Amino acid sequence: MDKLQAVKGMNDVLPADEPLWRRFEETVAASMRSYGYRRIRTPIVEPTRLFVRGIGEMTDIVEKEMYSFIDSLNGEALTLRPENTAGVVRATLQHNLLHEGPQRMWYAGQMFRHERPQKGRYRQFHQVGAEALGLAGPDADAEIILLCQRILDDLGLTGISLEINSLGQAAERRAHRDTLVAYLEANQDVLDADARRRLHANPLRILDSKNPAMQSLIEGAPKLVDFLGDESRAHFDRVRSLLSAQNIPHRVNPRLVRGLDYYNLTVFEWVAPLGDTVLTVCGGGRYDPLVEMLGGKPAPGCGFALGVERILELMREQAIDTDPSQCDVYVVHQGDETLAAALDAAERLRDAGLDVLMHAGGGSFKAQFRRADGSGAQFAVVIGPDELARGEVGLKWLRDEGGATASGRQRAVALSGLADAVVDAMLAEGESD
Numbered sequence: 334m335d336k337l338q339a340v341k342g343m344n345d346v347l348p349a350d351e352p353l354w355r356r357f358e359e360t361v362a363a364s365m366r367s368y369g370y371r372r373i374r375t376p377i378v379e380p381t382r383l384f385v386r387g388i389g390e391m392t393d394i395v396e397k398e399m400y401s402f403i404d405s406l407n408g409e410a411l412t413l414r415p416e417n418t419a420g421v422v423r424a425t426l427q428h429n430l431l432h433e434g435p436q437r438m439w440y441a442g443q444m445f446r447h448e449r450p451q452k453g454r455y456r457q458f459h460q461v462g463a464e465a466l467g468l469a470g471p472d473a474d475a476e477i478i479l480l481c482q483r484i485l486d487d488l489g490l491t492g493i494s495l496e497i498n499s500l501g502q503a504a505e506r507r508a509h510r511d512t513l514v515a516y517l518e519a520n521q522d523v524l525d526a527d528a529r530r531r532l533h534a535n536p537l538r539i540l541d542s543k544n545p546a547m548q549s550l551i552e553g554a555p556k557l558v559d560f561l562g563d564e565s566r567a568h569f570d571r572v573r574s575l576l577s578a579q580n581i582p583h584r585v586n587p588r589l590v591r592g593l594d595y596y597n598l599t600v601f602e603w604v605a606p607l608g609d610t611v612l613t614v615c616g617g618g619r620y621d622p623l624v625e626m627l628g629g630k631p632a633p634g635c636g637f638a639l640g641v642e643r644i645l646e647l648m649r650e651q652a653i654d655t656d657p658s659q660c661d662v663y664v665v666h667q668g669d670e671t672l673a674a675a676l677d678a679a680e681r682l683r684d685a686g687l688d689v690l691m692h693a694g695g696g697s698f699k700a701q702f703r704r705a706d707g708s709g710a711q712f713a714v715v716i717g718p719d720e721l722a723r724g725e726v727g728l729k730w731l732r733d734e735g736g737a738t739a740s741g742r743q744r745a746v747a748l749s750g751l752a753d754a755v756v757d758a759m760l761a762e763g764e765s766d
């Protein structure tokens with residue numbers, strides 16, 4: 334049989350990466366909670382038409398990136414979700430959540446896009462996102478941006494810059510569009526095939542092109558901000574002043590249009606150098622038209638989606654601190670008669686809230702201590718027949734301050750008081766750091 338391999342562009346996340354993922358996930362969960370956002374979990378598979386309607390037919394995603402298939406059992410057209418905003422809005426409408434008032438929600442999980450795999454771009458990747466539904470004011474835009482900025486800051490990341498723009502409302506985009514199409518038509522020869530196809534259907538999308546040959550053309554294109562009416566401009570200015578009041582640096586990027594069709598007013602992206610390119614690590618904005626596009630009573634919304642793999646890559650590059658340990662305590666034991674006592678000691682330690690790895694598979698004390706060391710545990714609990722006969726176990730310090738392997742300080746403690754002794758020792762170590 335051929336060697337079985339994961340699908341191209343879809344990666345395994347191995348246990349060695351757990352410390353990084355854990356730091357990320359715990360930071361996200363804490364930040365979301367601190368803004369009153371509650372987690373929502375929607376299916377990975379949705380009806381294809383949800384994305385066609387919600388994301389827009391002329392987008393990269395719907396045109397060429399979706400994993401769509403026909404359910405062979407009932408002929409339904411289904412798609413692996415390429416993003417989660419459409420799914421969250423669908424669920425909100427299906428369960429009538431807005432009836433209870435505005436909703437602040439977040440999600441995390443796998444997304445699927447058929448792209449050419451490369452650093453920071455995969456076919457299965459993860460996003461974490463937040464959505465505020467039912468809130469129309471610029472304060473909601475500012476809150477969403479502050480929330481995302483807090484996640485990036487709490488992770489300890491630096492060098493990520495925030496770009497912001499306003500897409501105004503449909504009528505303003507139409508006025509801009511006529512001028513834009515005239516400009517692009519006058520420069521037909523520079524347009525690539527994608528751009529020619531979109532010239533009349535969705536010319537704004539052309540500004541989002543990554544084709545280097547078109548960059549100077551795009552640079553000189555008429556700017557949407559110059560077509561904003563008073564209300565749109567006031568909304569944009571208010572968002573910006575709220576951000577400035579919170580010392581959130583941001584740069585207006587008139588070319589920022591975002592890849593999805595449902596955005597209006599505020600759009601934003603955080604960009605960061607990754608390797609030798611600049612990648613967007615997070616994007617979002619206001620999408621007031623979406624709820625109605627998906628069949629609901631009109632209701633405003635805004636949110637962001639953060640690319641988890643790109644953030645983790647930045648965390649690796651910036652050597653962000655993570656806790657590599659697998660457990661607090663490693664239980665070393667020898668002799669058949671000690672097994673039940675060792676297992677019991679491990680359970681008591683877990684009762685006390687400690688993470689415990691119980692040695693399995695036998696072996697000499699020396700071999701077991703090697704494992705104990707490799708686990709990153711701060712302590713080993715040593716249980717042998719002689720100690721046990723005295724109702725005692727050995728408590729051995731595995732780390733010096735700073736985490737280096739310790740000289741092997743060890744003392745005997747009563748089995749009955751083991752959990753208290755370990756907790757006290759951990760607290761004492763914590764204080765001496």
Ligand code: ATP
Pocket residue numbers: 416446448453454455456457458459460591592613614615616617638639640641642643
């Ligand atoms: P790009 O312009 O890089 O293709 P996008 O505009 O398609 O990004 P969004 O749909 O806004 O991306 O998704 C939000 C975030 O999800 C992106 O900023 C990025 O960090 C991440 N992301 C998008 N596509 C991928 C992918 N194929 N692999 C890994 N991360 C991705």
Ligand code: MG
Pocket residue numbers: 393592
């Ligand atoms: Mg894309």
